[in-house]
Amino acid sequence: MNSILKSLKTLTAAMVLGTVPLSAYAEDWKFAIEEIPGSIMDAYAQEFKKRIETKTDGDVTITIYPMGTLGTPTDTVEQATDGLIQFTNVSIGNLGTIVPESQIFLLPYLFPSDAKAVSNILSNSETIYSDLNEDFRKRGLEVLTMYSEGPQVWTTNKEIRNPDDFSNFKMRVMVSPILLETYKNMGASPTPLPFGEVFGALQLGAVDGQVNPVPTIEEMKFYEVTDYLIWAGEQELVTTVVAGTDWFDTLSPDRQKLVRETMAGMSGFIDGVVSDFNQKRLDTIKSNKPEINLVVLSEEERNVFRARSEATASAYVDSAGSRGEELLKTLKTEIASTHQ
Structure with a gap:
């Protein structure tokens, strides 16, 4: 029954994704987020889209799929591993059944209360981008970045x-x-x-x-x-952007470098967005x-x-x-x- 349900979800997602017109010359990268338009994840995806499309002079386009468009967050992770989409931005809490090791970021009182310290850890941690990424790769996923949306x-x-x-x-x-x-x-x-x-x-x-x-x-x-x-x-609400390894590993070294360097260069941008959103939304x-x-x-x-x-x-x-x-x-x- 579960395999039938998964097949139906995959078919539905493929039908939705198949409706996007593709340029004869451009690569179209599909980016799913688990939040609504106007959210922090949407701001991240929109900025990534702008930077990638600018850097490639339009040779790569990015289509963003907000909350619910392609199913649940878990569905989008499965779609990334299956190569139906290229990226998905999900909260760590939604990865518990897929990458149990990732639940380390849900442990209470693990992080310091200082936002800059949290950002530094999530952006530069050897534990995340080397050790933990090995566990993600065993499940067909590549960790590209992590960031916090602020305190829970x-x-x-x-x-x-x-x-x-x-x-x-x-x-x-x-x-x-x-x-x-x-x-x-x-x-x-x-x-x-x-x-x-x-x-x-x-x-x-x-x-x-x-x-x-x-x-x-x-x-x-x-x-x-x-x-x-x-x-x-x-x-903290820790989120991660992951790609399917079957897709990411087939990219040229230059394309992989483009993705990694673009996301690495966005840590200051998203930190500012998170700070601004938290204050303005509280107001x-x-x-x-x-x-x-x-x-x-x-x-x-x-x-x-x-x-x-x-x-x-x-x-x-x-x-x-x-x-x-x-x-x-x-x-x-x-x-x-x-x-x-």
Whole structure:
């Protein structure tokens, strides 16, 4: 049944992709994103498109497929491995069933709170672009870049300041074993739901809260159906742009260099976009809903959740094995040296 469903999804995607007119002379690279037009991912894809098309004098064109156009984020990853599309930008949380080792970036309180330090790690980490990329390549994927969309923020129907407040609280999370473990350890009842169903679930009370960066909360109007925005400092929303190895490995060295250098040169651009989006979207939320409650947990309050989260690292090692343990050790060393 699963193989039939996958075949139908692949056929549907192929039909959609086949409707794009191609120039007789241009290569058309297809770039899927899991967010809507006007989002951070859209800004990234649009800038990449502009730079590539300019550098190649139009010999390469890029078509962008926003949220839902080609199916779920997991579908687009499979399409990249199958060579139907060239790039997809997905949140790490959506890769849990494909590359379990990647869930290291979902571990709570792993990253420092300084945005520049986080950007430096995600842009330059040897652990990511050498060690972890080996695990991606085993699944037919090439890691081209990673960046953060900013700190994760809880939107909830009540104030949450300690694990007891999470009792019988249904927190929507992405379908990731580590996220399920994270919120279970924090005291909540984690509830995986497709992204497109979150607003309705909050509105109807099927879930009591969800977690996303501020720009996503504003774009998807989650603040309209919740009462609190809570900064607990536990995670960054890390996203990655990947390509299928079957396609990427067939590119000429010059084309591979073009892709890598273009994305490497965009770290400053996307950092500025993320900072701008987070501030402006928060201003919009406060303007549209002045009565919204903004809560920033104190360091003492965060330490309680931090202590409860230690078991999540053990769960990651259990799921990713000795390989995960090795990656966690080397990444923590990199983070410590970067944050000195």
